[in-house]
Each structure stands twice: as C-alpha cells, then as structure tokens.
Amino acid sequence: MPELNGKIRVLPPAHAQRIQAQREQYDREERMHLAMELDKVKDQIMTATDVRDLYALCYIARKNGAWNDELKTLGSKKKEFLEKYAPGAGFKSRNPEPETLALTDGEDTWEDVDPTDVLNGMFEPTKPDLMMRTDDIGLIYSGKLHSFHGESESGKSLVLLWEAARLMNNGEDVLWLDFDSDLQENVGRLVAFGVEKDVIREHFKYKRPEAGIIGSAGYEAMFSRTYALAVLDGVTDAMMLLSEDGTIKGDPNDAFTKFSRKLPRRLADETGAAVVMVDHVTKDAQTRGRFAIGAQAKMSQLTGAAYSVAVSKVFGRGMKGEITLYVGKDRPGGVRIHGSSTVKNQQQEIARITVDDTGDQTVLTINPYKNSSDSVDDLSCIDDTVERNVATAVSTQPHGLGFNQIMEVMKKAGHGAAQGTVREAISNLIDGGYVHEGQKLGRGLIPFTLIKAYAGIEPPTVSDRI
Numbered sequence: 001m002p003e004l005n006g007k008i009r010v011l012p013p014a015h016a017q018r019i020q021a022q023r024e025q026y027d028r029e030e031r032m033h034l035a036m037e038l039d040k041v042k043d044q045i046m047t048a049t050d051v052r053d054l055y056a057l058c059y060i061a062r063k064n065g066a067w068n069d070e071l072k073t074l075g076s077k078k079k080e081f082l083e084k085y086a087p088g089a090g091f092k093s094r095n096p097e098p099e100t101l102a103l104t105d106g107e108d109t110w111e112d113v114d115p116t117d118v119l120n121g122m123f124e125p126t127k128p129d130l131m132m133r134t135d136d137i138g139l140i141y142s143g144k145l146h147s148f149h150g151e152s153e154s155g156k157s158l159v160l161l162w163e164a165a166r167l168m169n170n171g172e173d174v175l176w177l178d179f180d181s182d183l184q185e186n187v188g189r190l191v192a193f194g195v196e197k198d199v200i201r202e203h204f205k206y207k208r209p210e211a212g213i214i215g216s217a218g219y220e221a222m223f224s225r226t227y228a229l230a231v232l233d234g235v236t237d238a239m240m241l242l243s244e245d246g247t248i249k250g251d252p253n254d255a256f257t258k259f260s261r262k263l264p265r266r267l268a269d270e271t272g273a274a275v276v277m278v279d280h281v282t283k284d285a286q287t288r289g290r291f292a293i294g295a296q297a298k299m300s301q302l303t304g305a306a307y308s309v310a311v312s313k314v315f316g317r318g319m320k321g322e323i324t325l326y327v328g329k330d331r332p333g334g335v336r337i338h339g340s341s342t343v344k345n346q347q348q349e350i351a352r353i354t355v356d357d358t359g360d361q362t363v364l365t366i367n368p369y370k371n372s373s374d375s376v377d378d379l380s381c382i383d384d385t386v387e388r389n390v391a392t393a394v395s396t397q398p399h400g401l402g403f404n405q406i407m408e409v410m411k412k413a414g415h416g417a418a419q420g421t422v423r424e425a426i427s428n429l430i431d432g433g434y435v436h437e438g439q440k441l442g443r444g445l446i447p448f449t450l451i452k453a454y455a456g457i458e459p460p461t462v463s464d465r466i
Contacts (some may be wrong), residue, residue, distance in 0.1 A: 321355045
C-alpha cells in the first residue's frame with residue numbers, strides 16, 4: 001500500500017474505488033484496441049502474397065503476445081512459413097532463411113537454362129525504343145529499369161513527363177508513382193505540353209502513396225496491368241515507405257536491393273514498362289561521379305541505362321533553355337554507341353534537350369549530343385558565357401584551380417553560377433581541348449588549367465608555370 005514518511009497511507013474507500021474503476025476501464029480499452037489490431041493483422045495475413053510481408057505480420061502478432069494456433073493454420077500455403085517463425089523457432093534474422101522461400105507456381109528457377117535459342121540467333125539484342133532523339137535514336141528500354149538523377153530543378157521529371165505526354169497521345173498508359181511532388185504540378189505540366197484532358201484522364205495512372213504496401217489491394221493490382229512507361233519520382237521516400245519499419249537502417253545496398261525487388265524491378269518484369277527512378281545526387285560535383293546519392297546498388301540493380309541530368313542553359317516560364325543528358329551506365333549496350341567519344345567518370349554526353357516555353361505551349365526537343373556531326377543544333381547560338389567566365393578564372397593561375405576555387409573566383413567577379421552549370425562548362429572546355437584536368441591532389445583537389453586560348457582568353461605562359 002502507499003507509504004508516506006514511513007507510515008502507511010490508507011486511501012478513502014471512494015477514492016480507491018475510482019482508481020480501481022479507472023484501471024479496469026483502461027484495461028478494457030487496451031484489450032479492445034489490441035483485439036482490433038490483431039483482427040486487422042489476421043486479415044492481412046490471409047491476403048498477403050509475399051513471404052516478407054508475412055514475416056512482418058507474424059512479428060507484429062508475436063510482439064503483441066497473440067501468437068496462437070489459429071494464426072499458425074491460416075491458409076495451407078502459408079502454414080509452413082508461419083510455423084517456421086513460431087515462438088521458440090527463431091526470429092533470429094529479419095530475412096527468411098532460403099529454405100523457407102517456397103517455389104512459385106511449381107517453377108524451379110534454379111534449374112539449368114537451355115541456351116539453344118540464343119545460340120540459334122532467335123534473340124536479338126535489346127534496343128532502346130523510347131524517348132527518341134531527333135535522329136531516331138532511343139534512350140530508354142521497354143521492360144528495363146533506369147535512373148535519371150541530378151540536382152534539384154535540373155529537369156529530371158520534366159523530361160520524363162514530356163515522354164509520358166508523347167506516349168499518352170499515342171494511346172499508351174503511363175504509371176506515375178509520386179513520392180516527391182503532387183498531382184497538380186504534374187498534370188499542369190502535361191496540360192502545358194498540349195495533352196488533352198480526356199487523354200490525361202484515360203492514360204495517366206497517377207499514385208501518391210503515403211502508407212506501406214501490406215494489405216494494399218491497389219499495390220498488387222498495379223502489377224496486373226501493362227504500361228509503356230512507369231516513373232518512380234522520389235527514391236529515398238519510396239524506400240522508407242516500403243521498408244518494414246518506415247526507416248532505412250543497416251546496409252544501404254541490402255536495403256535498396258530489397259526495395260528494388262518489391263517495386264521497380266518487379267514493375268519492369270511484370271508490366272513490361274520502361275521503369276525510370278528519379279533520384280538526387282550529392283552536393284559535391286567533383287566527387288559525385290556517375291552515381292545517384294546513396295547506395296552503390298542503385299547503379300548495379302539497373303537493367304537499362306543511367307543518366308545524369310544537368311542544366312546547360314537555364315530554363316523556366318517564358319524562357320528557352322537547355323538540358324544535357326550524360327549516360328553513365330548502359331547495360332544492354334544500345335545507347336553508348338550513339339554518344340560522345342569523350343568519356344569522363346565513365347559518362348558520355350548523349351543528348352541536348354531544348355526546353356522552349358516562349359510560345360503557347362511548352363515544347364521539348366531531344367537533340368543528339370552537342371558535338372555530333374548529325375546534331376540539329378545551331379551551335380553558334382549556344383550561350384558560352386559560363387565557359388568564358390571559367391576560362392578567365394583558370395587563366396589567372398598557372399598551376400590551375402580546383403572546382404571550389406573556380407566557383408569562388410567567379411563569385412567574387414560577379415559571375416556566380418550553379419554548380420551543375422559550372423561543371424558543365426568545365427566539361428565543355430575539356431572536350432574542346434581548352435582546359436586540362438590534372439591529377440587529384442590532397443583533400444581530393446583536382447586542378448583545372450587553361451592550356452589553349454578560348455574566346456580571346458589566353459592561357460598562362462610557360463614561364464608563369466615554372
């Protein structure tokens with residue numbers, strides 16, 4: 001009983017009765033809440049189609065002390081799995097052991113695959129058949145997984161919406177999984193491209209998920225349809241939403257591999273769509289290379305192509321600008337052959353996309369890369385202001401400047417520009433033989449030196465370099 005200063009304090013009977021009644025009411029509410037939650041878990045176990053989802057549900061039941069014979073025997077196909085993870089049997093790993101993953105539809109995918117058809121020439125190399133340049137060269141593959149990554153406002157989603165508009169106008173369905181924007185913005189862009197409202201209603205399959213996939217009929221139904229293009233806008237948020245606990249913990253490569261099998265790879269395999277993940281890059285332009293931010297598995301899991309997206313000329317409402325695409329991976333091999341011969345960080349320039357919003361409608365034109373002989377660009381009209389500012393900056397230092405130093409010199413001179421724009425200008429100067437990229441020095445510094453006159457800007461003399 002309660003004590004006060006070493007003495008037993010006796011509660012008044014009426015007070016004690018109220019406390020006891022409150023406790024009993026609290027217990028009743030807890031039991032009712034738990035029963036409701038467990039009924040929900042029970043229904044989800046009965047409808048689950050993925051062993052990983054089953055594992056998560058069984059974990060919830062066990063954690064709430066409700067693991068019983070009824071749950072063990074739900075569904076003959078699931079009985080073995082449920083019993084395997086009964087109390088006392090484990091929960092040692094968050095991943096099911098390989099032997100618990102039963103065959104699907106009786107198919108054993110571990111059997112040898114007969115290569116006869118391939119050897120007889122019955123299969124042709126996969127060709128990129130979507131997002132065509134003006135010279136009829138495609139950039140993405142149907143049934144494959146791709147990545148478009150770049151800085152914020154670099155035009156990643158804009159380019160994909162343009163291709164979505166083209167496909168929908170041709171009567172094709174497009175799936176858009178939005179974890180980053182909203183319906184109003186995306187539909188607004190489609191309307192600006194000139195897509196009719198009825199076409200958008202019929203062919204634009206838009207989803208804005210805000211909860212996990214367990215028990216979702218819409219999630220499973222998504223894989224029973226076909227799409228020409230499927231875009232996953234916002235990879236990190238999607239990974240968190242589809243994870244078991246709403247976070248991304250542990251090995252990031254393992255987390256992305258699991259996510260890929262649940263959503264983007266599965267979409268490509270089961271719907272035949274060209275699946276594109278829209279992702280971001282790290283802040284440091286010098287060290288990001290060809291990768292999206294995060295796990296290396298984001299690149300290794302791709303079955304199609306990976307593109308870095310950069311602004312080469314600022315675009316916006318009432319403006320005409322330009323976007324540059326660099327191909328950083330091309331597993332089927334049908335894209336790289338049509339790119340620039342200059343390779344940096346395993347990336348080649350593959351396309352220049354004009355964004356023209358000066359007329360009644362927004363129009364994108366996907367041209368070949370800048371220096372290709374068949375380019376339809378009038379290269380003389382390309383604004384090289386940033387290139388000239390970069391050349392001026394590096395011309396002042398005989399031993400070269402690092403990227404951050406170039407940014408600082410340009411800013412002090414009143415010529416500040418976005419990192420992506422400056423990076424693109426440096427790349428153009430290197431491609432043209434005007435700037436030399438030196439060896440990496442301490443703290444990752446890579447010096448850039450002007451070695452040939454550009455637009456009247458002379459390089460330092462030999463004596464200056466000594």
